[in-house]
Amino acid sequence: MTRGSRVWMLFALAMGWLFLLLWPLLGIHPDGTLTFAEAFAVWWKIALAALCCFVMFRLSRRGVFDAVTRPLARLTRGVGRVYSASPKWMFLVPLLAFALTYPFFTDRYAQDVAVNVLVYICLGLGLNVVVGLCGLLDLGYIAFYGVGAYTYALLSLHYGLSFWLCLPICAAFAAVAGCLIGYPTLRMRGDYLAIVTLGFGEIVRIVINNWMSLTNGPNGILGIPPPSLVVPVISDGGLVLETVVMRQLSYLYYVILALAVFTVVAVRRLNFSRIGRAWEAIREDETAAELMGVNTFRFKLLAYAMGAVFGGLAGAFFAARMRFVSPESFTFIESAMVLAMVVLGGLGSIPGVILGALALVALPEVFRQFELYRMLVFGGVMAVMMLVRPEGLWPAARMGKRSDDEG
Amino acid sequence: MDYFLQQMINGLTLGGVYALVALGYTMVYGIIQLINFAHGEIFAAGGYLGVIFLSFLTANGFMETHPGLGVGLSLVLSMGYCAMLAMAVEKVAYKPLRQSSRLSVLLSALGMSIFLQNGLMLTQGVYDKAYPAEFTHGGFDFGAIRVSYMQIGILAVTALLLVALNALVFRTRMGKAMRATAQDKVMSALVGISSNKVISMTFAIGACLAAAAGIMVGLYYGSVRYDMGFVPGIKAFAAAVLGGIGNITGAMIGGLIIGMVEIMAAAYLPMGGQYKDVFAFVILIAVLYFMPTGIMGENVDDTRV
């Protein structure tokens, strides 16, 4: 059997196995009937898609698509070179202009999507500080989002504090939460860190869900006031201060845009600071960093705290925008989603995370009709990306290898 | 006192289930240092298959005439299926990443977990699926203590499986090969043990145990959900860590402890019932902070630094 036909044999075998796995789930009915129809109906679609991918893969191996891929690769390389060579503001100015004028030429739906994307950009960049810059695998990041959201909800409802006043308070609370969660994990191995942070995330969610007196439990908190701004307005011939309540989506868009820009700038500054250096050293080889005099304890806590701050701010905005919070919004799946954005976009890379947020929030909107399959595809893509392009869509510029990467 | 004994029995039953799932986590971690996030989904799949097979057999009238055989058949078929599923996941998502970083394979496992969970949701529906429950009622009464037939069944099956696993791992040639591979992967290759076969087998065995646990949980609570694997999965991993990761005896003991703690806390602490899920997580964090090698010590490849 030649090598070529062997691969096809394996493919056929794999498809056969797939059918065997699908059939019990679909082909055995509770009313006692056995059928192949439903299983076959699902199977042939998957098999066809897999066959197409497989054939394309084999063809591309043989160079059939080179007429397209080679010039395309040259193009992307060229674009990359132009990007690294030109000063950043050449791209940032048009981008900023686009972002600032966005609500003027888009409808509510598009603005809604944009707001979501921006929120996740904040979250992704915050998690990026923990996972991408410092190398701490955090699977419970959404807890900080929740802390921020509930803090604003409770403070604004019980004490009437304004959104803007609450922002730093929420950041502080989130930072404290970050330290609390970070502290026990400081000595743990990478994998254990993941599951412990997952546990913490779940603990926070369960506590929120059950502490009826404080958080109203699963019912959530309603009627959270939106942000309001006091603006000077010319009226009756004089300057009067008027309170503008930001109920409109376009106003909220600008709030989150400001928050996102703040996050990008802050994370970028951190990245290129002494702190960022220390984090990178810890990420690459913690023991070596310790020996070089980096106080890993303090810097790791700092990473958690800083990452949490961005999450908390995003959470406060979330509460102000939705006007309602419940534990349902802070599940593990959300943490996984944010992590996926960071990883798929490119660990430690700011444009990568932004790209990741766009891909994972905006793209599913395009395929709205496949809403049901969204999470399924999400999971599959995560696994496949690790096989195909683990460094992400837009890898960070200075990515060394982790010390435990060497096989 | 009666109340206490009753809770002991409940705790033992739950603990046995956790032990079965914990074994899958601990064996896989012991051999390839991976937290197999998808393992919880195997547990859920087992539960679903139990429903499917039992409903099928009930509708065919097989269960009326041979209830015990029906349950046994469902168990075996479900275990076989889950073993195949686990081996497929390993081959597709983990094996190609054996030379990659730990983060990559962890994320792949996470992706597979989400994929499988949603796969179950899409094929089986979002709502709870009920178990045909004619034979799950009734039990023995010792004064105020009730031991249901279900509990006896679960305890018996769990004990059987644990004994079988022990025999497999500590007395058979293949079991020793599995332990050897976990202790020193390179050396085991040098004596002729095929790492690939051993790893596949580890996944298969872990899956069988998880499937059995899934069916038993389904029978006990009367229904299954597509996300029933998530929280028990973390708790089972906590049990594995508590007992010492990679340590099979440890996982068994860890499972029993977690089960007991959960039931006792729910029974005796105020608000215990609402927060019962939290205890396992707290134990996990505490163990990893104070005693990372667990109660019975780790059993991983010490040659890989």
Add this chain to the structure above:
Amino acid sequence: MGATILELRGVSAHYGRIQSLRQISLRVDEGEIVSIIGANGAGKSTTLMTICGIVRASEGDILYQGASIRDVASDRLPGMGLCQVPEGRRIFPRLSVSENLEMGAFFRRDAGGVKQDMNLAFRLFPVLYERRSQKGGTLSGGEQQMLAIARALMSRPKMLLLDEPSLGLSPLFSQHIFKIIKDINEQQGTTILLVEQNANIALSLADRGYVLETGRVVMEDKASVLRANPEIKKAYLGG
């Protein structure tokens, strides 16, 4: 000496990004004892690991009994009669002594023969019999070395690769181990490829020798000739 049982042709290997072996060529004939000597980091252990497929050869070919084993999976080699006792003993720490021996014979299907060989091993190393139920990790260094060799013998090897068998052992014990190695070679005709830091013993035991330096074979000759060579004497035999 018989036909060539093992041959390396221009084998190169990388350890991460460092090239640890540079086009190594060597051969071992049946029934011989061949020693590889050289300083630390010269690539001696890497050579053995490359032969066994644990480290992939990036260049060249490895032939065992005339057939290429370069792309053969490591775990198939003991079944073909090629067995390695790696550096540092590497006995399975939480398996008992008996179980370690059983693992040495893992690929074998003849239960009777395995039992026979185990008894033989116990007779050869009585201390292992005493400790047969103890966990391997509780044995002393010397005992572990004996166990490692006994375990390798359980596979009835045609050729044995030994990596620094005397490392960490007392001189007296090393003598004992090397006597056993010599006996294995003489009595059972097992071909031996020995990597040794202790060049003296390595060359007194061997028929032929190779000198490795930074991944290259710099000298190859009969062991007696090497021992008399003044450069070798200065570099490896203490003047």
